Amino acid sequence: MENVLENSRKLTNALVIKVFGDNIPFYVINSELRRQWSGFGNFRLTMLGKDWVLCSCENAEIMDSILYEGPWFVKGHIVGIDKWTTSFSTNSLKGLSALVWIRLPNLPLYCWDDINICRIASLVGKPFLLDGNMIQWNRREFARICVRINLDEQLPLGVWVEGDSTKFYQRVEYEKVSKLCFKCCKIGHLMVNCPVCKSAEVINKTGLPDPVVNSDVLKVNSEVITNVDPEEHGYGPWMQV
Structure with a gap:
C-alpha cells in the first residue's frame, strides 16, 4: 500500500x-x-x-x-x-471528455443571441466557446458553439427547447467527429465494431427475432415524433459536419 x-x-x-x-x-x-x-x-x-x-x-x-x-x-x-485517477482503465472511456464544436442549424431567429444559444447548447454539453463571427455573418444558416461533452455518453440528435409560449425541436450537428457509431451514437468506434451490434448478433444466434426499428415513430428525449424523415432525425452521416 x-x-x-x-x-x-x-x-x-x-x-x-x-x-x-x-x-x-x-x-x-x-x-x-x-x-x-x-x-x-x-x-x-x-x-x-x-x-x-x-x-x-x-x-x-x-x-x-x-x-x-x-x-x-x-x-x-x-x-x-x-x-488520471486510480479508477482509470484503458478498457473504459468513463470520465473522458473533449471540446467539440457543434452547430444548431435553422435556429429560430428569436433565439439568436448569446444567452439563448448557450442555454440551448448546455443541453448537449457544457458551453465553452461561442463563435463570435456568426453574429456578424450576413446569413443565419446555423449557430456555432464549442461545448465539452462526455465521450462515454450518447450524442443527442437534438434537444427540445421550451419557452413561455413555444416549443420546438432543435437538431444538432457535430464538427470533426470522425469515429462516430451510427448504431449507438457514441464516439470512439464505427458500426462494424459497435458492442450493441455484437450484442444483437449474440441474441440472434439464440433464435430470437431481430430488433426492428420503426422509422415512422422515433423517441427523442422521451418525446414521440411521428411521420418523420429517418434521414433527418435518425443516426447517420447527416449528424457530422
Missing part, C-alpha cells in the same frame, strides 16, 4: 489522453501535441497501449491549461482528456 500511495502521488499532475483516430503512430501524436502545448510548460508523454497516452505535467498549472483549453485535434481527430 505504501508503494501504491507513492505511485499515485507521482501521478497527481497527470492526464490520460486518447486520440480518436485509426492507427495514428505515437510519434505523430507526440509531435502534434508538443507543438500545440509548447507554450504551457514542461510535460512528458508516454504511450500506454490501446491508443492511450499518459501526459505527466511539471505542475498543476500546466495540467489545468491543457485540460481546460482547446479544443485539441491530432490530424483532424478529437483528443479526449481526463485527469
